[in-house]
Amino acid sequence: MSASGSGVPNAASGPSNALKKGFPHVDLQGNDLPPSPAPSSPHAGRRYAIATELVFTEGSDQYNASSVPIYQSATFKQSSGGGGGEYDYTRSGNPTRTHLERHLAKIMSAQRALVVSSGMAALDVITRLLRPGDEVVTGDDLYGGTNRLLKYLSTNNGIIVHHIDTTQPEKVFEVLNSKTAMVLLETPTNPLIKIVDIGRIARAAHEANPSCLVSVDNTMMSPLLLNPLELGADIVYESGTKYLSGHHDLMAGVIAVNDLALGERLYFPINASGCGLSPFDSWLLMRGVKTLKVRMEQQQSNSQRIAEFLESNGFKVRYPGLRSHPQYDLHHSMARGSGAVLSFETGDVGVSERIVESAKIWAISVSFGCVNSLISMPCRMSHASIDAKTRAERAMPEDLIRLCVGIEDVDDLIDDLRRALVQAGAVNVTLDGIQARQGTSA
Ligand SMILES: Cc1ncc(COP(=O)(O)O)c(C=O)c1O
Numbered sequence: 001m002s003a004s005g006s007g008v009p010n011a012a013s014g015p016s017n018a019l020k021k022g023f024p025h026v027d028l029q030g031n032d033l034p035p036s037p038a039p040s041s042p043h044a045g046r047r048y049a050i051a052t053e054l055v056f057t058e059g060s061d062q063y064n065a066s067s068v069p070i071y072q073s074a075t076f077k078q079s080s081g082g083g084g085g086e087y088d089y090t091r092s093g094n095p096t097r098t099h100l101e102r103h104l105a106k107i108m109s110a111q112r113a114l115v116v117s118s119g120m121a122a123l124d125v126i127t128r129l130l131r132p133g134d135e136v137v138t139g140d141d142l143y144g145g146t147n148r149l150l151k152y153l154s155t156n157n158g159i160i161v162h163h164i165d166t167t168q169p170e171k172v173f174e175v176l177n178s179k180t181a182m183v184l185l186e187t188p189t190n191p192l193i194k195i196v197d198i199g200r201i202a203r204a205a206h207e208a209n210p211s212c213l214v215s216v217d218n219t220m221m222s223p224l225l226l227n228p229l230e231l232g233a234d235i236v237y238e239s240g241t242k243y244l245s246g247h248h249d250l251m252a253g254v255i256a257v258n259d260l261a262l263g264e265r266l267y268f269p270i271n272a273s274g275c276g277l278s279p280f281d282s283w284l285l286m287r288g289v290k291t292l293k294v295r296m297e298q299q300q301s302n303s304q305r306i307a308e309f310l311e312s313n314g315f316k317v318r319y320p321g322l323r324s325h326p327q328y329d330l331h332h333s334m335a336r337g338s339g340a341v342l343s344f345e346t347g348d349v350g351v352s353e354r355i356v357e358s359a360k361i362w363a364i365s366v367s368f369g370c371v372n373s374l375i376s377m378p379c380r381m382s383h384a385s386i387d388a389k390t391r392a393e394r395a396m397p398e399d400l401i402r403l404c405v406g407i408e409d410v411d412d413l414i415d416d417l418r419r420a421l422v423q424a425g426a427v428n429v430t431l432d433g434i435q436a437r438q439g440t441s442a
C-alpha cells in the first residue's frame with residue numbers, strides 16, 4: 001500500500017532521478033515513505049519482567065508488521081554515490097538481524113548483542129581477539145566442539161591453553177598471570193554438570209591482568225536463568241541453536257557485551273569473515289526466543305521430576321536441582337533455575353547403550369534445548385572429538401548418559417525411561433519397584 005493510503009502507486013507521476021537522490025524516502029513511484037524500515041527494540045535495558053520483554057518489541061516498520069519482516073536481500077540501494085545508507089550489504093548488516101540483536105541485547109541485559117551462524121562461530125569470533133603467545137584458562141569439562149577449537153588454536157596459532165578444574169577456583173588462581181588474555185568458562189559444564197563460580201574467577205582474572213577478557217558460555221542456562229555479565233564476565237555467548245530458539249530448526253550463536261568498544265572489536269571479524277546470521281534464521285530465532293520462558297519452565301519442572309526418579313532408584317545423577325549436587329548452593333547463588341540437562345551413570349557402557357537404544361520418546365540425538373526430549377552418550381557423540389586418553393584423564397565416565405529434557409508429559413517421559421531401564425537390564429525389578437543393579441551405579 002502506498003503511504004497516501006490509496007494502495008495504487010502512481011508510476012506515471014514518478015519523480016525525476018535528481019528528485020529520487022534528493023529525497024531518499026521517496027520510492028520509485030513517488031510515494032513519500034516513512035523512514036527506512038529498521039525495526040528494532042530501541043530501548044537499551046529491560047523495562048519489564050523478562051516474560052514481558054521476551055515477547056514485547058517496538059519497531060519502526062513502515063507497515064507496523066507484528067512479526068519482524070524478513071529482509072531477504074543481499075544489498076540495499078543507496079541514495080547517493082557516496083553510500084551512507086543505514087544498510088548496504090547483508091554481510092555487514094541487515095534490518096532483520098539488527099532487530100534480533102537489539103531484542104537479544106535487552107533480554108541479555110547487555111549493551112550490545114551480535115548474532116552469528118552458530119555457537120561455534122560465536123566462539124571463533126571471540127577467540128579472534130587472541131594473539132600468539134596469549135594464554136587462555138579454561139575448564140577440564142567443556143563441550144567437545146569448544147575443546148576442539150581451543151586445541152586447533154593451541155596447535156596452529158600459538159595460543160597457550162590451560163585446562164583446569166574450574167570448579168576449584170584455587171587451581172585457577174595458580175595459573176592466572178599477566179599473560180592470561182582470556183578466561184573461558186562453562187557453567188553448568190557439558191556434560192558433567194559441574195558448577196563454576198563466575199564472580200570469584202572473574203575478579204581474580206581481572207586482578208591478574210586488567211585487560212583479561214572473561215568469557216562465559218551460557219548455553220545451558222540461557223538469559224532466563226543466568227546473566228554472567230552481571231557477575232563480572234566481559235563477554236557472554238550462547239549457542240542459539242539450543243534454548244534461545246528451542247525447536248532445532250536453526251543454527252545460531254549469540255555474543256553479548258556491555259563494553260561498546262569491545263562490541264566493535266567483535267563486530268569486525270563478523271563483517272570481515274561473513275558469519276553474521278542470515279535474515280531467515282534471524283527471523284526464526286526471533287520467533288523462537290519469545291517462548292523461552294514457557295518452554296524452559298516446563299523443561300525444568302520435567303527435569304526435576306526425572307532427576308528425582310533416577311536418583312530415588314539408585315542411579316548417580318548430576319543435576320543442579322538435586323540437593324545431592326555438591327555445588328547446589330553455589331549454582332543457586334548465581335542462577336534462577338536448574339536448567340534441563342542432566343546426566344547419569346549406569347556403571348556399564350553396554351547397559352548405557354541398551355538404555356539409549358531402548359528409549360522411544362527420547363530421541364537419540366546430540367544437542368539440547370529443544371522442545372523434544374533427547375538422550376545421548378556424550379563420549380560417543382557430542383564429546384567424541386575429545387580423544388579417549390584425554391577423556392580418561394578428565395574423568396569423563398564412558399557410560400555417562402545425558403538427558404536433555406523437553407516439554408512432553410513428564411509421566412510419559414518417566415514411563416518410557418523406566419521401560420528402557422528394565423529392557424536394558426539396568427535395574428532389578430521387584431514388587432516394590434525398580435532399583436539400579438548392584439555395582440552398576442556409584
Ligand atoms: C555448551 C555449548 N556451547 C557451544 C556449543 C556450540 O553451538 P553450535 O552447535 O550452535 O555451534 C554447544 C553445542 O554445539 C554447546 O553444547
Ligand SMILES: N[C@@H](CCSC[C@H](N)C(=O)O)C(=O)O
Nearest residue numbers: 143145190366367368381382
Ligand atoms: N558432530 C558434532 C557434534 C555436535 S554436539 C552438539 C551439542 N553441543 C551437544 O552437546 O550435544 C560436532 O562434531 O561438533
